[in-house]
Amino acid sequence: MDRPFLDLSPCGPLRGALRVPGDKSVTHRGLMLLALAEGEGRLFYPLKAGDTLSTARVLRALGAEIAEEGPHFLVRGRGLRLKEPEDVLDCGNAGTLMRLLLGILAGQEGLFAVLTGDASLRRRPMGRVAAPLRAMGAQLLGREGGNKAPLAVRGQGLKGIRYTLPVPSAQVKSALLLAGLFAEGATEVEEPVPTRDHTERLFRHFGLPLWVEGNRIRTQRSGPFPAKDLVVPGDFSSAAFFLVAALVTPGSEVVVEGVGLNPTRTGLLSVLKAMGADLEWRVLEGEAGEPVGWVRARHGPLKGVAVDPGLIPLMVDEVPALAAAAAWAEGETYIPGLAELRVKESDRVAAIAQNLRALGVEVEEGEDWLRIRGGGVRPGEVEPFHDHRIAMAFAVAGLPVGVRVWEPGWAEISYPGFFQDLKRLCAAS
Ligand SMILES: O=C(O)C1=C[C@@H](OP(=O)(O)O)[C@@H](O)[C@H](O)C1
């Protein structure tokens, strides 16, 4: 069978301004909370891509009305009570959808649902949400004792628990906070290291119960709450590819506008700065409690660094983009703390190592670390391993010299139009 590919010829300087699609994490959560709210609310400038369209489809099967209004979504919520779906709920490729939805469905008393996903999602660990949800009283069954989808859930009366996250995961934290909205008593999550806090910010936006003390986040059962419009900022994770593309391509200068700059997402900026990157950014406004602004990146020399493992949860989806920058840096970059990358859409540690080697870069791979010897790449072929971030990161790594990207369509999971935007900025020079 012929596999699709895209040949990117060597790109001259990238120049110009760009708005990236809406934030994926905020879109998933905005749709879910509006589906649980009472009345109609609009989600302005959401991400409409593979993952979030899966969320819209699944929420419709659970009785929410979701209409498209140009680029926006108009959602009529169910007032906390979802409808029993008539068929299996297909979460596609979206881990965030499956894990957060398990939290919501666990507390929908009497409602039965089966969740599945594509081959990648069916390989990913769900025990991390199933175990604490069961401790709250959830009834959950699935492959490997509830660790792998397909998963069946029958909603129950839940009881709040106190839970310390064993892995830094905003998805686990969010699943428990969402379940806590339906549980008796308080639900408290302690996170040893900070992870993205979009759920907390959206709870505040919708006036849902929330207390944060240091690294402890608490909620409790909520009564019906009214829908409220929400503006979705641009996705920093999508912006990251263009920032790195500009940093590694001689003569480039790119500005990404209207992008979310939530500090629990922007760890990459600190690491790139430490590498000597010519980067500037400003927060200009807030939307739904999320800081939004612009970031400018100019090409210049980069040097290798040893990354602080504590920063990884604040840039967990940007490690493939960082690896692309490291390939062009002078000297060695050491990236520890990568255990979680092994259980993403692909084994990202292995996928990064393999693609760097395919582009002629020397790399050492440990169980949870990478050591990348920089100095530039040579033309080659990139294998996404069915993973959007790998496809985009290595398109960028190879951009200055030209690269073939196999199955470029994977980028559409989080960024429809990625390659068009890339070509437009290259052509603008
Ligand atoms: O909560 C979220 O929206 C996300 C959390 C992260 O996953 P983990 O919670 O598994 O770290 C991240 O990798 C994913 O892309 C989105």
Ligand SMILES: C=C(OP(=O)(O)O)C(=O)O
């Ligand atoms: C890990 C990701 O998403 P998810 O876990 O929602 O599939 C990602 O977008 O990089």
